[in-house]
Amino acid sequence: MKLVLKWVLIVFLILIVGVGGLVWYYGRNWKPIVETKLKEAVHKSTGGLYTLRYDDLDLNIALGNATLLNAELIPDSAVYRQQVLSKEAPNNRYHISLKSLKIRRFSLMDVLSEKRLNIKTIVFEEPSIHLISEYHSYNDTIAEHSQKTLYENVKDIVRSINVKDIKIDNVKFKYSKIAEGNTSSISLEQVNINVHDVLVDETSLADTSRLYYTKMVDVQIPHFEYNLPDGFYKASFENLRINTREQNVLMTKVFYGPKMSKSAFFKNKKRNVTMAVLAFDTLRMEHLDFRRLIDNQQTIAAKVQIKNGSVDLSADKRYPKYxxxxxxxxxxxxxxxxxxxxxxxxxxxxxxxxxxxxxxxxxxxxxxxxxxxxxxxxxxxxxxxxxxxxxxxxxxxxxxxxxxxxxxxxxxxxxxxxxxxxxxxxxxxxxxxxxxxxxxxxxxxxxxxxxxxxxxxxxxxxxxxxxxxxxxxxxxxxxxxxxxxxxxxxxxxxxxxxxxxxxxxxxxxxxxxxxxxxxxxxxxxxxxxxxxxxxxxxxxxxxxxxxxxxxxxxxxxxxxxxxxxxxxxxxxxxxxxxxxxxxxxxxxxxxxxxxx
Structure with missing residues (x-):
């Protein structure tokens, strides 16, 4: 009995050493292959619009973990202009940088044997996202030749990609809108984003229960204040909550009004115009079509609720009216x-x-x-x-x-x-x-x-x-x-x-x-x-x-x-x-x- 136990332990030790050596080998020799494939996948899936850069890739195949350090996703402005000329450019493009990108619990064997990439969690650490919006009318119509989907761009590498959860906390977000040669920007701090159940395969894009391959995107934005370009008004809210699965948008303590007192407003305007002050405890949109809103800036919703607030309108006849x-x-x-x-x-x-x-x-x-x-x-x-x-x-x-x-x-x-x-x-x-x-x-x-x-x-x-x-x-x-x-x-x-x-x-x-x-x-x-x-x-x-x-x-x-x-x-x-x-x-x- 002791002899049998001894041989079992020997075989077990040999297996551990063998697997450990295999993991060590793949960790050292597959790293450059993975790096090449990763950058190739990003470049190919975006039609050359984006380039992925990072300082280091820490790959642990045994645990199914990978970490990108100081990563950056950069849009190529020259490629974008070429896409504009060929009427293939999207309305939105992104410049993303982060301290680290942590990918947890993926199986290399699934990729090798079935060409399926399954990931439990992706965590973005200290992300900074710059969304640049530039409207193109051709995106409102059906193009003569449709662009390749994300799945069509990655199917030669993997058959499917599934990520259960993506966490993006304390995001620094900047939105820039380009219109008629002018650029206006809004910046947000401490944005929290949770994305659940991302699936990229040959059927997911047609799944009406998903928004761009996702089952749910939940966004929370704390206190926000923005001074309007006219120099007179400001807009603010206490909290904004967006949930694509529930198709709801909720804003609390919404305010729109002058940055100055009533007397100063008319003194600076020098005209008898209407001064407006709007304040609402709750502004809610239900069953909002996020896809139409994002793609074409079209607002389609079943219900809007404006609750507990005031609208104050003021005029001053001491000033002239035209x-x-x-x-x-x-x-x-x-x-x-x-x-x-x-x-x-x-x-x-x-x-x-x-x-x-x-x-x-x-x-x-x-x-x-x-x-x-x-x-x-x-x-x-x-x-x-x-x-x-x-x-x-x-x-x-x-x-x-x-x-x-x-x-x-x-x-x-x-x-x-x-x-x-x-x-x-x-x-x-x-x-x-x-x-x-x-x-x-x-x-x-x-x-x-x-x-x-x-x-x-x-x-x-x-x-x-x-x-x-x-x-x-x-x-x-x-x-x-x-x-x-x-x-x-x-x-x-x-x-x-x-x-x-x-x-x-x-x-x-x-x-x-x-x-x-x-x-x-x-x-x-x-x-x-x-x-x-x-x-x-x-x-x-x-x-x-x-x-x-x-x-x-x-x-x-x-x-x-x-x-x-x-x-x-x-x-x-x-x-x-x-x-x-x-x-x-x-x-x-x-x-x-x-x-x-």
Missing amino acids: PVVKIGHSPHQQLMKAQKLLRLDTVLVDNVTVTYYEMSAKFGREGSISFNHAKGTLTNVTNDTTVLRKDKYMRADLIAQVMGAGRLHAKFGFDMLSKTGYHTYSGTLGAMNATAFNRILHPLLNVGIASGNIKKIAFNMEGNDRKNWGSFKFDYDNLKINLPEKENGKKSKLASFLVNQILINDSNPDANEKYHVGKINYTRVPEHTFFKTLWQSLLEGIKQCAGISPEREAKLLGTAEKVKEVSTEAKGVVKKTGKFFKGLFKKKEKTEGEGN
């Missing part, structure tokens, strides 16, 4: 003019407050109007004509609290294929105290509403580039107005009395129980924006319901002239009232953010 023709600049027309395809099935708005601020040039005070806690949906948000041929309307259905009081429910319909910008809008405003509007009236016009109960407003409108038309209903009572104070501090009691008793109806139905309905047929001023035209149209309905027809205004103008003989305080009553009503709704008109 009006331009706004025909053809409606929201849906602007979307159709976008160069890149956008298709969002649904946009969910949840608890977003929109506020418009305006600084008065005359009184030096700032007034505001707000639409609080807005929520609702936008559907069929797209410029994709193939989709629009089936349903040509983009729709919006939104609810908000006007001045935190009255419930506004508004619906919009935009004919995306209309050459004349056809659209519809309808809505209702619930009961609220009219004095809530003093927050904007007094600072800007130095007038106010003494009392007034708005019972309900309902409108049903249509419009295009040139006109708005439809019906308007305004139910209210006990409407009383205070006109501006005189320089001596006394109120224009007589002027206020004339306005309240003669010029306007203090209720609808009026004192004669006649119910006034606004029949709107408003011709657009070409320099007015879409939303300004919308509110000017509704103003016509307000005036008609309040009994202020053009004929009555003309008649009352003569009445005011007669009253002037009795009291000089009546002078200008009609003019002041006209300004009041225009001011009441004019301040809403600029909540769209178009100030240029």
Whole structure:
């Protein structure tokens, strides 16, 4: 028995020595072969666009480990320009460097016997990635001859490559975009990337569950801030999470706004443009088509959610404004003019407050109007004509609290294929105290509403580039107005009395129980924006319901002239009232953010 055990141990020792010698031999003699094949594979699989360089390759065949030290993947600019001329160049190219590339648990025998490379883990240590994006229109169409796939480039060396996990932590990432000869760049620090289940074989590229041979790419980017090239605005977020398997993008604490104070913004602009500040707790995209986004910069998603935030828009009338023709600049027309395809099935708005601020040039005070806690949906948000041929309307259905009081429910319909910008809008405003509007009236016009109960407003409108038309209903009572104070501090009691008793109806139905309905047929001023035209149209309905027809205004103008003989305080009553009503709704008109 002892003799048998002795021979077993001897054979075992011989095997260990033999295997150890074989491993030592392959480790020394296969290293240059592997190095040559590795560089050849990179060069061939990329059509000569990339070159692999490194200081050393540590190869341990027994453990199935390999380490590249100070490795660098370098794009050849001369080759890239040749590919551009032959219309074969990709939109994106990369320059990657890292302290080490660690490949763990691969089997050389699988490569030798079956030409299959299986790797458990690849770890990138201290990587630096520079992504250079240069758009080429030919990549949007099907080429006459398709480029070779990655598998076609490596199949002569191996039949398949499978990597279970790739870890890339604390990446320094730089993105450079080249457009019309100009280059803009964004840099990121501490990016974490995990890639799971990479498979390169003859079937993987056609596998719809994979994105470029991968089952999942998970990216996490911590706090980011970027100063926009215009010198006025900055953008930032607290965290960005991208997951290709879930097809989701999540951004938290998103901010877009000026780098300076409001006063400094307008002082530097020297113009009365709209200053915008956007802040959202959550911005999420679901079922995003990453392949179309990466290849063609096309944004296609099933759902976008904007949650818990604010949109603040400001204007300052102490500075000049240079009006331009706004025909053809409606929201849906602007979307159709976008160069890149956008298709969002649904946009969910949840608890977003929109506020418009305006600084008065005359009184030096700032007034505001707000639409609080807005929520609702936008559907069929797209410029994709193939989709629009089936349903040509983009729709919006939104609810908000006007001045935190009255419930506004508004619906919009935009004919995306209309050459004349056809659209519809309808809505209702619930009961609220009219004095809530003093927050904007007094600072800007130095007038106010003494009392007034708005019972309900309902409108049903249509419009295009040139006109708005439809019906308007305004139910209210006990409407009383205070006109501006005189320089001596006394109120224009007589002027206020004339306005309240003669010029306007203090209720609808009026004192004669006649119910006034606004029949709107408003011709657009070409320099007015879409939303300004919308509110000017509704103003016509307000005036008609309040009994202020053009004929009555003309008649009352003569009445005011007669009253002037009795009291000089009546002078200008009609003019002041006209300004009041225009001011009441004019301040809403600029909540769209178009100030240029």
